[in-house]
Amino acid sequence: MQRIAESAFVAYDSNCLVYYCFLVEIPETTPRICVKAIYTPQARSLTEFIISNGQKIITFTRAYDELRECIYAAVTERMTHRDIEALYGCEYGVHLSDKEKLRVLTSVEKKVRKLQNNSWFVIDKTFVPNADELRKIEAFFASQKPEDFGTSMIPSPMDREFINFGLTKTVPLITNDGGISKFARQLQGQGLAYRIFNLLELNS
Protein backbone atom coordinates (compact mmCIF):
# COMPACT_ATOMS: atom_id res chain seq x y z
CA MET A 1 0.00 0.00 0.00
CA GLN A 2 2.96 2.26 0.57
CA ARG A 3 3.44 2.33 -3.19
CA ILE A 4 0.43 4.62 -3.57
CA ALA A 5 0.93 6.55 -0.32
CA GLU A 6 2.46 9.63 -1.86
CA SER A 7 -0.27 10.46 -4.37
CA ALA A 8 -2.95 12.92 -3.35
CA PHE A 9 -5.49 11.04 -5.48
CA VAL A 10 -5.93 7.37 -6.29
CA ALA A 11 -8.25 6.26 -9.11
CA TYR A 12 -10.47 3.24 -8.53
CA ASP A 13 -11.91 1.33 -11.44
CA SER A 14 -15.63 0.57 -11.36
CA ASN A 15 -15.19 -2.91 -9.91
CA CYS A 16 -13.15 -1.62 -6.98
CA LEU A 17 -15.83 0.96 -6.17
CA VAL A 18 -18.52 -1.72 -6.30
CA TYR A 19 -16.49 -4.11 -4.16
CA TYR A 20 -16.06 -1.41 -1.55
CA CYS A 21 -19.83 -0.85 -1.40
CA PHE A 22 -20.85 -4.49 -1.69
CA LEU A 23 -21.55 -5.18 1.96
CA VAL A 24 -25.22 -5.84 2.61
CA GLU A 25 -26.54 -6.86 5.99
CA ILE A 26 -29.80 -8.78 5.98
CA PRO A 27 -31.96 -7.50 8.85
CA GLU A 28 -33.61 -9.67 11.45
CA THR A 29 -31.13 -12.49 11.09
CA THR A 30 -29.32 -14.15 13.96
CA PRO A 31 -26.46 -14.49 13.56
CA ARG A 32 -26.50 -11.50 11.23
CA ILE A 33 -26.14 -12.49 7.58
CA CYS A 34 -23.83 -10.25 5.62
CA VAL A 35 -23.60 -10.60 1.86
CA LYS A 36 -20.40 -9.29 0.35
CA ALA A 37 -18.33 -9.66 -2.78
CA ILE A 38 -15.28 -11.88 -2.74
CA TYR A 39 -12.96 -8.87 -2.96
CA THR A 40 -14.88 -6.61 -0.58
CA PRO A 41 -12.40 -7.12 2.32
CA GLN A 42 -9.46 -6.09 0.11
CA ALA A 43 -11.30 -3.06 -1.28
CA ARG A 44 -12.35 -1.90 2.17
CA SER A 45 -8.91 -2.43 3.67
CA LEU A 46 -7.27 -0.40 0.92
CA THR A 47 -9.91 2.33 1.11
CA GLU A 48 -9.46 2.66 4.87
CA PHE A 49 -5.73 3.02 4.34
CA ILE A 50 -6.28 5.73 1.70
CA ILE A 51 -8.71 7.65 3.91
CA SER A 52 -6.55 7.44 7.01
CA ASN A 53 -3.60 8.59 4.93
CA GLY A 54 -5.47 11.77 3.94
CA GLN A 55 -5.67 10.78 0.27
CA LYS A 56 -8.74 10.88 -1.96
CA ILE A 57 -10.31 8.36 -4.31
CA ILE A 58 -11.19 9.67 -7.73
CA THR A 59 -13.12 8.53 -10.78
CA PHE A 60 -14.61 10.32 -13.77
CA THR A 61 -18.20 11.08 -14.71
CA ARG A 62 -18.72 8.57 -17.49
CA ALA A 63 -17.30 5.70 -15.45
CA TYR A 64 -19.43 6.68 -12.48
CA ASP A 65 -22.56 6.95 -14.62
CA GLU A 66 -22.08 3.44 -15.95
CA LEU A 67 -21.62 1.82 -12.56
CA ARG A 68 -25.09 0.30 -12.65
CA GLU A 69 -24.15 -2.46 -15.06
CA CYS A 70 -21.05 -3.16 -13.01
CA ILE A 71 -23.19 -3.46 -9.88
CA TYR A 72 -25.58 -5.77 -11.74
CA ALA A 73 -22.71 -8.03 -12.87
CA ALA A 74 -21.19 -8.19 -9.39
CA VAL A 75 -24.51 -8.90 -7.66
CA THR A 76 -25.78 -11.56 -10.06
CA GLU A 77 -22.39 -13.24 -10.10
CA ARG A 78 -22.20 -13.31 -6.31
CA MET A 79 -25.82 -14.20 -5.62
CA THR A 80 -25.62 -17.33 -7.75
CA HIS A 81 -22.70 -18.71 -5.73
CA ARG A 82 -23.59 -21.78 -3.75
CA ASP A 83 -22.01 -20.39 -0.58
CA ILE A 84 -24.36 -17.39 -0.65
CA GLU A 85 -27.36 -19.61 -1.39
CA ALA A 86 -26.38 -21.78 1.57
CA LEU A 87 -26.08 -18.67 3.72
CA TYR A 88 -29.75 -18.04 3.02
CA GLY A 89 -30.59 -21.61 3.87
CA CYS A 90 -31.36 -22.67 0.30
CA GLU A 91 -31.35 -26.38 -0.24
CA TYR A 92 -29.01 -27.64 -2.92
CA GLY A 93 -30.43 -26.77 -6.34
CA VAL A 94 -32.70 -24.03 -4.97
CA HIS A 95 -31.63 -20.59 -6.11
CA LEU A 96 -32.23 -17.14 -4.75
CA SER A 97 -35.23 -15.27 -6.05
CA ASP A 98 -35.07 -12.26 -8.32
CA LYS A 99 -36.51 -10.08 -5.57
CA GLU A 100 -33.68 -11.08 -3.25
CA LYS A 101 -31.13 -10.23 -5.92
CA LEU A 102 -32.91 -6.92 -6.42
CA ARG A 103 -32.77 -6.23 -2.69
CA VAL A 104 -28.97 -6.60 -2.74
CA LEU A 105 -28.66 -4.74 -6.04
CA THR A 106 -30.54 -1.69 -4.77
CA SER A 107 -28.68 -1.74 -1.47
CA VAL A 108 -25.29 -1.73 -3.20
CA GLU A 109 -26.42 0.98 -5.59
CA LYS A 110 -27.56 3.23 -2.74
CA LYS A 111 -24.14 2.88 -1.13
CA VAL A 112 -22.41 3.68 -4.41
CA ARG A 113 -24.54 6.80 -4.84
CA LYS A 114 -23.79 7.86 -1.27
CA LEU A 115 -20.07 7.82 -2.01
CA GLN A 116 -20.50 11.32 -3.41
CA ASN A 117 -21.29 12.60 0.07
CA ASN A 118 -17.84 11.70 1.35
CA SER A 119 -15.08 14.29 1.33
CA TRP A 120 -12.57 11.61 0.33
CA PHE A 121 -14.42 10.72 -2.86
CA VAL A 122 -14.14 12.89 -5.97
CA ILE A 123 -15.78 12.66 -9.38
CA ASP A 124 -13.79 14.43 -12.06
CA LYS A 125 -16.37 16.12 -14.26
CA THR A 126 -13.90 17.71 -16.65
CA PHE A 127 -12.08 14.69 -18.01
CA VAL A 128 -12.33 14.13 -21.75
CA PRO A 129 -10.33 11.18 -23.05
CA ASN A 130 -7.75 11.84 -25.68
CA ALA A 131 -8.91 10.15 -28.90
CA ASP A 132 -5.40 9.57 -30.24
CA GLU A 133 -4.25 8.04 -26.98
CA LEU A 134 -7.31 5.80 -26.89
CA ARG A 135 -6.53 4.53 -30.38
CA LYS A 136 -2.96 3.78 -29.34
CA ILE A 137 -4.15 1.88 -26.28
CA GLU A 138 -6.59 -0.08 -28.40
CA ALA A 139 -3.83 -0.90 -30.88
CA PHE A 140 -1.58 -1.95 -28.00
CA PHE A 141 -4.11 -4.48 -26.71
CA ALA A 142 -4.93 -5.66 -30.22
CA SER A 143 -1.26 -6.45 -30.74
CA GLN A 144 -1.09 -8.74 -27.69
CA LYS A 145 -1.42 -12.49 -28.00
CA PRO A 146 -4.84 -13.69 -26.80
CA GLU A 147 -3.18 -16.23 -24.51
CA ASP A 148 -1.37 -13.40 -22.71
CA PHE A 149 -4.72 -12.22 -21.36
CA GLY A 150 -5.21 -15.58 -19.67
CA THR A 151 -8.71 -15.75 -18.23
CA SER A 152 -9.11 -11.96 -18.35
CA MET A 153 -11.13 -10.13 -20.95
CA ILE A 154 -9.53 -7.77 -23.43
CA PRO A 155 -10.03 -4.29 -21.91
CA SER A 156 -13.27 -2.60 -22.92
CA PRO A 157 -13.56 0.97 -24.27
CA MET A 158 -14.36 2.10 -20.72
CA ASP A 159 -11.23 0.33 -19.43
CA ARG A 160 -9.18 2.15 -22.04
CA GLU A 161 -10.66 5.48 -20.95
CA PHE A 162 -9.76 4.57 -17.38
CA ILE A 163 -6.14 3.98 -18.40
CA ASN A 164 -6.11 7.30 -20.24
CA PHE A 165 -7.66 9.02 -17.23
CA GLY A 166 -4.75 7.90 -15.04
CA LEU A 167 -2.23 9.15 -17.57
CA THR A 168 -3.95 12.50 -18.13
CA LYS A 169 -4.42 13.21 -14.42
CA THR A 170 -1.20 11.47 -13.36
CA VAL A 171 -2.93 9.45 -10.68
CA PRO A 172 -2.23 5.80 -9.89
CA LEU A 173 -4.98 3.40 -10.95
CA ILE A 174 -6.30 0.54 -8.85
CA THR A 175 -7.98 -2.30 -10.69
CA ASN A 176 -8.71 -5.96 -10.20
CA ASP A 177 -8.86 -6.46 -13.95
CA GLY A 178 -5.99 -8.71 -14.95
CA GLY A 179 -6.44 -7.64 -18.55
CA ILE A 180 -5.14 -4.22 -17.50
CA SER A 181 -2.75 -4.90 -14.62
CA LYS A 182 -0.85 -7.65 -16.43
CA PHE A 183 0.24 -5.12 -19.03
CA ALA A 184 0.97 -2.27 -16.61
CA ARG A 185 4.70 -2.13 -17.24
CA GLN A 186 4.39 -2.34 -21.00
CA LEU A 187 1.74 0.37 -21.07
CA GLN A 188 3.89 2.60 -18.91
CA GLY A 189 6.93 1.81 -21.03
CA GLN A 190 5.14 2.99 -24.14
CA GLY A 191 3.90 6.13 -22.45
CA LEU A 192 0.26 5.02 -22.61
CA ALA A 193 -0.37 4.81 -18.88
CA TYR A 194 0.66 6.17 -15.55
CA ARG A 195 1.08 3.73 -12.66
CA ILE A 196 -1.35 0.78 -12.49
CA PHE A 197 -1.78 -1.52 -9.49
CA ASN A 198 -3.74 -4.67 -9.02
CA LEU A 199 -6.08 -4.53 -6.00
CA LEU A 200 -4.97 -7.93 -4.75
CA GLU A 201 -1.26 -7.24 -5.12
CA LEU A 202 -1.56 -4.01 -3.16
CA ASN A 203 -3.16 -5.91 -0.30
CA SER A 204 -0.60 -8.68 -0.26
Added chain:
Amino acid sequence: MDYDFEFESKTFPLRSMPPRGRYSISGQDSITRTLPRTVEEQKPCQLGLNLFSRGKLSEERSLGDINDKWGSTHSGVTIFAYLANKAADAFSLIVSRRSEMYTYMTCRVRADEAYPWPFTTLPYSSQSYPLTGHALSLEVLYVQLRELHQEFSQWPGSYNQLLLAGSLDYCASAVKKAITTHTVISEPVVYSLRDYYTACLSLFSQYNDFKTTIRRINLQSISDKFESLQDICSIQAVYPRLEELDISDGPSE
Protein backbone atom coordinates in the same frame (compact mmCIF):
# COMPACT_ATOMS: atom_id res chain seq x y z
CA MET B 1 -64.58 -38.55 -22.66
CA ASP B 2 -66.35 -35.42 -23.82
CA TYR B 3 -66.98 -32.31 -21.81
CA ASP B 4 -68.84 -29.13 -22.52
CA PHE B 5 -66.85 -26.02 -21.94
CA GLU B 6 -68.78 -23.05 -20.76
CA PHE B 7 -66.67 -19.98 -21.17
CA GLU B 8 -67.46 -16.99 -19.14
CA SER B 9 -65.87 -13.65 -18.69
CA LYS B 10 -65.66 -12.71 -15.05
CA THR B 11 -64.24 -9.29 -14.72
CA PHE B 12 -63.03 -7.90 -17.97
CA PRO B 13 -64.67 -8.04 -21.36
CA LEU B 14 -63.04 -10.48 -23.67
CA ARG B 15 -62.36 -9.32 -27.15
CA SER B 16 -62.82 -12.73 -28.51
CA MET B 17 -64.22 -15.69 -26.75
CA PRO B 18 -62.86 -19.11 -27.52
CA PRO B 19 -65.32 -20.91 -29.72
CA ARG B 20 -68.08 -22.73 -27.97
CA GLY B 21 -68.46 -26.37 -28.74
CA ARG B 22 -67.69 -29.82 -27.62
CA TYR B 23 -64.26 -30.44 -26.19
CA SER B 24 -62.79 -33.71 -25.30
CA ILE B 25 -60.11 -34.72 -22.92
CA SER B 26 -57.82 -36.46 -25.31
CA GLY B 27 -55.37 -37.46 -22.69
CA GLN B 28 -54.13 -36.39 -19.34
CA ASP B 29 -52.19 -33.63 -20.98
CA SER B 30 -54.55 -32.24 -23.56
CA ILE B 31 -57.98 -30.97 -24.34
CA THR B 32 -59.12 -30.96 -27.93
CA ARG B 33 -62.08 -29.23 -29.47
CA THR B 34 -63.58 -31.95 -31.52
CA LEU B 35 -66.86 -30.52 -32.69
CA PRO B 36 -66.22 -27.15 -34.23
CA ARG B 37 -69.27 -25.15 -35.09
CA THR B 38 -68.11 -23.74 -38.38
CA VAL B 39 -65.93 -24.87 -41.24
CA GLU B 40 -63.44 -22.16 -40.40
CA GLU B 41 -63.00 -23.58 -36.94
CA GLN B 42 -62.44 -27.14 -38.01
CA LYS B 43 -58.86 -27.33 -36.86
CA PRO B 44 -58.82 -28.73 -33.37
CA CYS B 45 -57.93 -26.26 -30.70
CA GLN B 46 -55.50 -27.98 -28.42
CA LEU B 47 -54.18 -26.82 -25.11
CA GLY B 48 -50.90 -28.30 -24.09
CA LEU B 49 -52.17 -29.14 -20.67
CA ASN B 50 -50.42 -30.25 -17.60
CA LEU B 51 -53.35 -29.47 -15.46
CA PHE B 52 -53.81 -32.09 -12.92
CA SER B 53 -50.37 -33.07 -11.90
CA ARG B 54 -50.68 -31.00 -8.76
CA GLY B 55 -54.29 -30.01 -8.44
CA LYS B 56 -53.72 -27.29 -5.89
CA LEU B 57 -54.66 -23.70 -6.23
CA SER B 58 -51.36 -22.52 -4.89
CA GLU B 59 -49.44 -24.31 -7.57
CA GLU B 60 -50.57 -22.85 -10.83
CA ARG B 61 -48.51 -24.00 -13.70
CA SER B 62 -48.07 -22.87 -17.20
CA LEU B 63 -49.89 -25.16 -19.53
CA GLY B 64 -47.89 -24.37 -22.59
CA ASP B 65 -48.74 -23.01 -25.96
CA ILE B 66 -51.84 -23.17 -27.97
CA ASN B 67 -50.80 -25.32 -30.85
CA ASP B 68 -53.47 -24.12 -33.14
CA LYS B 69 -55.75 -21.19 -33.68
CA TRP B 70 -57.67 -19.84 -30.79
CA GLY B 71 -60.23 -18.17 -32.87
CA SER B 72 -59.21 -16.80 -36.20
CA THR B 73 -57.97 -13.50 -34.82
CA HIS B 74 -55.46 -15.07 -32.46
CA SER B 75 -53.34 -17.07 -34.80
CA GLY B 76 -49.82 -17.34 -33.56
CA VAL B 77 -50.55 -15.78 -30.20
CA THR B 78 -49.27 -17.72 -27.25
CA ILE B 79 -51.84 -18.33 -24.59
CA PHE B 80 -51.24 -19.77 -21.18
CA ALA B 81 -53.83 -21.35 -19.00
CA TYR B 82 -53.61 -22.09 -15.34
CA LEU B 83 -55.52 -24.30 -13.03
CA ALA B 84 -57.28 -21.92 -10.73
CA ASN B 85 -59.89 -23.95 -9.00
CA LYS B 86 -61.22 -27.43 -8.88
CA ALA B 87 -64.31 -28.79 -7.25
CA ALA B 88 -66.05 -32.08 -7.27
CA ASP B 89 -68.05 -31.34 -10.35
CA ALA B 90 -66.18 -28.60 -12.10
CA PHE B 91 -62.93 -26.81 -12.37
CA SER B 92 -61.87 -23.40 -13.51
CA LEU B 93 -59.08 -22.37 -15.74
CA ILE B 94 -57.59 -18.97 -15.98
CA VAL B 95 -56.41 -18.34 -19.45
CA SER B 96 -54.21 -15.37 -20.02
CA ARG B 97 -52.60 -14.13 -23.14
CA ARG B 98 -49.33 -12.31 -23.05
CA SER B 99 -49.00 -8.67 -24.01
CA GLU B 100 -52.66 -7.83 -23.58
CA MET B 101 -54.23 -7.06 -20.31
CA TYR B 102 -57.90 -7.85 -20.55
CA THR B 103 -57.70 -11.35 -21.80
CA TYR B 104 -58.20 -13.68 -18.96
CA MET B 105 -61.25 -15.71 -18.32
CA THR B 106 -62.44 -18.60 -16.34
CA CYS B 107 -63.73 -21.68 -17.98
CA ARG B 108 -65.94 -24.10 -16.24
CA VAL B 109 -65.96 -27.61 -17.49
CA ARG B 110 -68.75 -29.96 -16.76
CA ALA B 111 -68.66 -33.59 -17.51
CA ASP B 112 -71.29 -35.26 -19.59
CA GLU B 113 -70.61 -38.49 -17.90
CA ALA B 114 -69.12 -39.82 -14.75
CA TYR B 115 -65.52 -38.98 -14.10
CA PRO B 116 -63.16 -41.73 -14.91
CA TRP B 117 -60.09 -39.73 -14.41
CA PRO B 118 -57.58 -38.00 -12.30
CA PHE B 119 -59.28 -34.98 -11.00
CA THR B 120 -61.79 -36.84 -8.97
CA THR B 121 -59.07 -38.60 -7.12
CA LEU B 122 -56.56 -35.81 -6.69
CA PRO B 123 -56.59 -33.82 -3.50
CA TYR B 124 -57.37 -30.16 -3.75
CA SER B 125 -57.16 -27.28 -1.39
CA SER B 126 -60.55 -26.79 0.17
CA GLN B 127 -59.34 -23.47 1.54
CA SER B 128 -59.04 -22.18 -1.96
CA TYR B 129 -62.58 -22.97 -2.94
CA PRO B 130 -64.79 -21.26 -3.98
CA LEU B 131 -62.71 -18.92 -6.03
CA THR B 132 -64.91 -15.96 -6.54
CA GLY B 133 -64.91 -12.21 -6.28
CA HIS B 134 -61.89 -10.81 -4.50
CA ALA B 135 -60.05 -14.09 -4.37
CA LEU B 136 -60.49 -14.64 -8.08
CA SER B 137 -59.32 -11.15 -8.80
CA LEU B 138 -56.17 -11.70 -6.75
CA GLU B 139 -55.64 -15.09 -8.27
CA VAL B 140 -55.76 -13.66 -11.74
CA LEU B 141 -53.45 -10.82 -10.75
CA TYR B 142 -51.02 -13.31 -9.26
CA VAL B 143 -50.99 -15.34 -12.45
CA GLN B 144 -50.43 -12.25 -14.56
CA LEU B 145 -47.61 -10.98 -12.34
CA ARG B 146 -45.88 -14.33 -12.14
CA GLU B 147 -46.18 -14.85 -15.88
CA LEU B 148 -44.68 -11.46 -16.66
CA HIS B 149 -41.95 -12.02 -14.07
CA GLN B 150 -41.01 -15.26 -15.76
CA GLU B 151 -40.87 -13.50 -19.11
CA PHE B 152 -38.54 -10.76 -17.88
CA SER B 153 -36.38 -13.22 -15.99
CA GLN B 154 -35.46 -14.77 -19.32
CA TRP B 155 -34.43 -11.51 -20.95
CA PRO B 156 -30.75 -10.71 -21.40
CA GLY B 157 -29.28 -9.73 -18.05
CA SER B 158 -28.83 -6.08 -17.13
CA TYR B 159 -29.59 -3.72 -14.29
CA ASN B 160 -32.95 -2.83 -15.81
CA GLN B 161 -33.81 -6.45 -16.51
CA LEU B 162 -33.27 -7.35 -12.85
CA LEU B 163 -35.21 -4.30 -11.76
CA LEU B 164 -38.22 -5.48 -13.76
CA ALA B 165 -37.92 -9.18 -12.95
CA GLY B 166 -37.19 -8.58 -9.27
CA SER B 167 -39.97 -6.06 -8.75
CA LEU B 168 -42.54 -8.29 -10.45
CA ASP B 169 -41.31 -11.19 -8.33
CA TYR B 170 -41.89 -8.99 -5.28
CA CYS B 171 -45.42 -8.09 -6.44
CA ALA B 172 -46.31 -11.71 -7.18
CA SER B 173 -45.03 -12.79 -3.77
CA ALA B 174 -47.07 -10.06 -2.09
CA VAL B 175 -50.26 -11.21 -3.81
CA LYS B 176 -49.44 -14.84 -3.17
CA LYS B 177 -49.05 -14.14 0.52
CA ALA B 178 -52.43 -12.41 0.60
CA ILE B 179 -54.05 -15.37 -1.15
CA THR B 180 -52.52 -18.00 1.08
CA THR B 181 -53.25 -16.10 4.27
CA HIS B 182 -56.74 -15.11 3.09
CA THR B 183 -55.91 -11.46 3.57
CA VAL B 184 -58.26 -9.01 1.97
CA ILE B 185 -56.16 -6.44 0.17
CA SER B 186 -57.58 -2.94 0.13
CA GLU B 187 -58.48 -1.29 -3.13
CA PRO B 188 -55.54 1.17 -3.21
CA VAL B 189 -53.08 -1.71 -2.92
CA VAL B 190 -54.79 -3.71 -5.65
CA TYR B 191 -54.90 -0.59 -7.79
CA SER B 192 -51.18 0.03 -7.26
CA LEU B 193 -50.32 -3.56 -8.07
CA ARG B 194 -52.41 -3.49 -11.23
CA ASP B 195 -50.99 -0.14 -12.20
CA TYR B 196 -47.46 -1.44 -11.77
CA TYR B 197 -48.26 -4.58 -13.73
CA THR B 198 -49.69 -2.48 -16.55
CA ALA B 199 -46.58 -0.29 -16.66
CA CYS B 200 -44.32 -3.35 -16.86
CA LEU B 201 -46.55 -5.01 -19.42
CA SER B 202 -46.30 -1.93 -21.56
CA LEU B 203 -42.50 -2.19 -21.47
CA PHE B 204 -42.74 -5.86 -22.28
CA SER B 205 -44.86 -5.17 -25.35
CA GLN B 206 -42.64 -2.31 -26.40
CA TYR B 207 -39.29 -4.08 -26.13
CA ASN B 208 -40.12 -7.73 -26.56
CA ASP B 209 -38.67 -7.68 -30.07
CA PHE B 210 -35.65 -5.63 -28.96
CA LYS B 211 -34.87 -7.16 -25.60
CA THR B 212 -31.25 -6.06 -25.39
CA THR B 213 -32.19 -2.39 -25.72
CA ILE B 214 -33.96 -2.42 -22.36
CA ARG B 215 -30.60 -1.97 -20.63
CA ARG B 216 -30.26 1.47 -22.20
CA ILE B 217 -33.70 2.73 -21.23
CA ASN B 218 -34.17 5.14 -18.37
CA LEU B 219 -36.53 3.32 -16.02
CA GLN B 220 -36.57 5.94 -13.31
CA SER B 221 -40.36 6.27 -13.47
CA ILE B 222 -40.77 2.50 -13.04
CA SER B 223 -38.28 2.56 -10.21
CA ASP B 224 -40.17 5.38 -8.48
CA LYS B 225 -43.46 3.57 -9.00
CA PHE B 226 -42.01 0.45 -7.42
CA GLU B 227 -40.76 2.45 -4.46
CA SER B 228 -44.21 3.87 -3.78
CA LEU B 229 -45.77 0.44 -4.30
CA GLN B 230 -43.50 -0.96 -1.59
CA ASP B 231 -44.53 1.87 0.69
CA ILE B 232 -48.21 1.14 0.15
CA CYS B 233 -47.78 -2.60 0.68
CA SER B 234 -45.79 -1.97 3.82
CA ILE B 235 -48.15 0.63 5.30
CA GLN B 236 -51.19 -1.53 4.59
CA ALA B 237 -49.40 -4.51 6.18
CA VAL B 238 -49.72 -6.57 3.02
CA TYR B 239 -46.01 -7.20 2.49
CA PRO B 240 -42.82 -5.66 3.87
CA ARG B 241 -40.56 -3.43 1.85
CA LEU B 242 -37.87 -5.23 -0.12
CA GLU B 243 -35.11 -4.38 2.34
CA GLU B 244 -37.22 -5.60 5.26
CA LEU B 245 -38.15 -8.95 3.77
CA ASP B 246 -37.61 -11.97 5.94
CA ILE B 247 -34.73 -14.20 4.95
CA SER B 248 -37.20 -17.04 4.34
CA ASP B 249 -38.41 -15.04 1.34
CA GLY B 250 -34.94 -15.29 -0.21
CA PRO B 251 -35.17 -18.59 -2.05
CA SER B 252 -37.16 -18.58 -5.27
CA GLU B 253 -40.68 -19.98 -5.14
